Amino acid sequence: MNRAIAIIGGTGPAGTGLALRLAKAGEKIIIGSRDATRALQTADKIRVRVGPQAQVSGLENSAACAASDLLVLTVPFESQAELLKQLKPAIRPGSILIDATVPLAASVGGRANRILGVWQGSAAQQTAELVPKGVSVVAAFQNVSAEVLNGDEDVDCDVIVCSDDPAATQIAMELAAKIPRVRAIDGGKLENARIVEQITALLIGLNIRHKGHGGVRITGLPEAAYKAGPSSL
């Protein structure tokens, strides 16, 4: 694919980690940030880690949206709605927006192993309400540890992909399966994101309790349900 993927909020740990993995897989990445200078700095760091063949650039968030029709949103929940309102004019019709946001209670000073109730049902459904018409929202990547993404080990986690647009689900699943050992699973409708988002809070609680970097695997489905990535780098 020669299509660029814009990672909105790409200077945070989750965004940087995803950008790193996707750049390693040969994808063309645009790091988006409120601050274009920071976006460029993160792009440079990723290039150093991946090597000179890495296709990574950095832009201010709205310029990043304007430059791509495949967006990945990796911002804290407290920034999500306001940022999407700002970016609305820049998001191209027909774009796919992959939302990794989790409404952790930490967003309002609470605990990271608790979840806020979101009126729409989930952070991803809130996003669906805020993007321009004709933009497909996909919920994915919420359960993958940012620490693991930023490390060198394979990612021992499934990515459950939820969307009301089956074509967008397929694209997000293909993207997820580019990360070594990730398996993408079609999780059905976007409304199911509310459960997938909550799993992140459970994993954070387990990480605190057991000192790990928890992930999740779904067992017991037929082989065809899993879109598996390469087994290792």
Added chain:
Amino acid sequence: MNRAIAIIGGTGPAGTGLALRLAKAGEKIIIGSRDATRALQTADKIRVRVGPQAQVSGLENSAACAASDLLVLTVPFESQAELLKQLKPAIRPGSILIDATVPLAASVGGRANRILGVWQGSAAQQTAELVPKGVSVVAAFQNVSAEVLNGDEDVDCDVIVCSDDPAATQIAMELAAKIPRVRAIDGGKLENARIVEQITALLIGLNIRHKGHGGVRITGLPEAAYKAGPSSL
């Protein structure tokens, strides 16, 4: 252990499956049912499957509660509160009640891949409000497929155990780890059951979509976080 385990609602698929697995592991099981005759029939079926060494009896639910201080509740959510109110006088002080209830929307005619909002936060927390003082409630076993439990294969699923009583958590973890390939994980406080319960709805959705018997595994925690069962029968 020579202690009996009473499975309240033990004639349903989840209760029968758990009873079967625990009887196979050498535990002494009392099947509880509204109807003592049905309880005895289920006990007979389990004895046929496990063999003559199986220690399985059947009693009406309140008699089962009175005969054991380790209870496992496996009833549909729509029966949970009323049944607990009825059983309250029979539940012995100091008992441990392991609750596997999931508040599926199917309980009120909705879909099995959706969850009802429970005022207390989760079905298990509702149970905690309804049991006599001094009874410890543990949430566990919600994510294990009843079909798989009733089959002969090992169980490819972790059991996330949540309780406000660490001693009760330990007992439930030991019990879960008696099922071949199950790993028990301390999931922290009882309030975390609200996420574990929802995972069941996600798995049911995946089962419908992909025609499987989904389970869940938590990855990325240190070895000590997992209490693993025997690798096979």
